[in-house]
Each structure stands twice: as structure tokens, then as C-alpha cells.
Amino acid sequence: MKYTYFIETELGTIGISETDGSITELFLTKNRQKTTGGSQTPMLKEAEKQITEYLSGQRREFDLPLAAEGTAFQKSVWAALRKIPYGETRSYKQIAEMIGNPNASRAVGMANNKNPLLIVTPCHRVIGADGKLVGYAAGLAIKERLLKLERANKEEKTDAR
The missing domain is CATH 3.30.160 (Double Stranded RNA Binding Domain)
Structure with a gap:
């Protein structure tokens, strides 16, 4: 149910x-x-x-059982997204390369668009090849806020060491 x-x-x-x-x-x-x-x-x-x-900046990784519905390709993209380290970004091309399909940048973008697990499967960490923020189901303002949150907390943890 x-x-x-x-x-x-x-x-x-x-x-x-x-x-x-x-x-x-x-x-x-x-x-x-x-x-x-x-x-x-x-x-x-x-x-x-x-x-x-x-x-609130207290958690960097999620530990939840996930069962998103999608194609095998979409699931491979979503698994790759979960490997992007907290506070870092990757381009669509880099994700395509991660899944062993370097010419699939557009398909990676479409899989990102269909991601049913925002934040937990961090599609907000995927940016354009030129470093610009592009596409996010919740809007670019939310994407920017999530990336700023992660960068601030990553730097905070690094500075504390």
C-alpha cells in the first residue's frame, strides 16, 4: 500500500x-x-x-531504502547521481561517462528530469558543461539553494579539521 x-x-x-x-x-x-x-x-x-x-546541514548522505520506478537506463543514471559527493557537482556528460555511455548526455538529462526522488537522489548536483545551473524539476532557485547549502556545510566541516 x-x-x-x-x-x-x-x-x-x-x-x-x-x-x-x-x-x-x-x-x-x-x-x-x-x-x-x-x-x-x-x-x-x-x-x-x-x-x-x-x-539543517547535519546530514550529508541518506540511509533510506529506495524503490523508484523507472527504466533500467533511468535507474542507472539515478544510481550514478547518488555517487556524486556532497557539495560537488558533475556535468551531464560526466554522468553519461559514469554509466559507461559517454554519448548519452541528453538521455541523462531526460532521466534527471524524471527523477522521482528529489534531494535523496541528488539531481540538483548535475550542471551544464559550462558550469551553469540548468534544469531542475523544483526550479533553479531551489537547485541553487541546495547547492549553496551543501557547499557551505562542506566548507564548514573542512575548515573545522
């Missing part, structure tokens, strides 16, 4: 869905009137905790 729970964050309302003990969707919603609460299972409670920790 599918359960969805909504949380309020500084980014806006985030919806988290779970099916059979795995997180299947994480999305930002613009319709605040119809997105309060929901059914919160223990897994959704843990996902909320980890997302809150991430947004």
Missing part, C-alpha cells in the same frame, strides 16, 4: 511517498491547501528526520 506524508520546510512543502517499506517519491509541491499531514508510517517518519537533518 502507498502512503504519502507532507512536511513543511524552508524549501516549501515536501511530499514523501512510501510503498512496502521503501521510499518511492520525494517531491516539492506547490499546492499547499491540499498537502497537510497524511499517513505517517515509521519509514516516512525516518525519511522526514533525514530530510530535516539534511536541510
Whole structure:
């Protein structure tokens, strides 16, 4: 059975869905009137905790069972995205090379666009070859905020050493 729970964050309302003990969707919603609460299972409670920790700069990696639906190609791209280190970025071409298909930059972009697990599968860490921010389902302003959050916390941790 599918359960969805909504949380309020500084980014806006985030919806988290779970099916059979795995997180299947994480999305930002613009319709605040119809997105309060929901059914919160223990897994959704843990996902909320980890997302809150991430947004406050206390978490760099997620430890959640994920079960996003997609093609084999999309899943390979999403797995590669989860390998991009916190606070770093990669180009679409670099992701294509990571999955062993160096000519698939456009297809990588399309897979990014279909990513159902925003933030947890960090498609916000993928940028244009020229270093510019391009495309993000939640909007470029959110992408920029996530990248700034990660850079600030990465530098903070590095400076503390």
C-alpha cells in the first residue's frame, strides 16, 4: 500500500511517498491547501528526520531504502547521481561517462528530469558543461539553494579539521 506524508520546510512543502517499506517519491509541491499531514508510517517518519537533518546541514548522505520506478537506463543514471559527493557537482556528460555511455548526455538529462526522488537522489548536483545551473524539476532557485547549502556545510566541516 502507498502512503504519502507532507512536511513543511524552508524549501516549501515536501511530499514523501512510501510503498512496502521503501521510499518511492520525494517531491516539492506547490499546492499547499491540499498537502497537510497524511499517513505517517515509521519509514516516512525516518525519511522526514533525514530530510530535516539534511536541510539543517547535519546530514550529508541518506540511509533510506529506495524503490523508484523507472527504466533500467533511468535507474542507472539515478544510481550514478547518488555517487556524486556532497557539495560537488558533475556535468551531464560526466554522468553519461559514469554509466559507461559517454554519448548519452541528453538521455541523462531526460532521466534527471524524471527523477522521482528529489534531494535523496541528488539531481540538483548535475550542471551544464559550462558550469551553469540548468534544469531542475523544483526550479533553479531551489537547485541553487541546495547547492549553496551543501557547499557551505562542506566548507564548514573542512575548515573545522
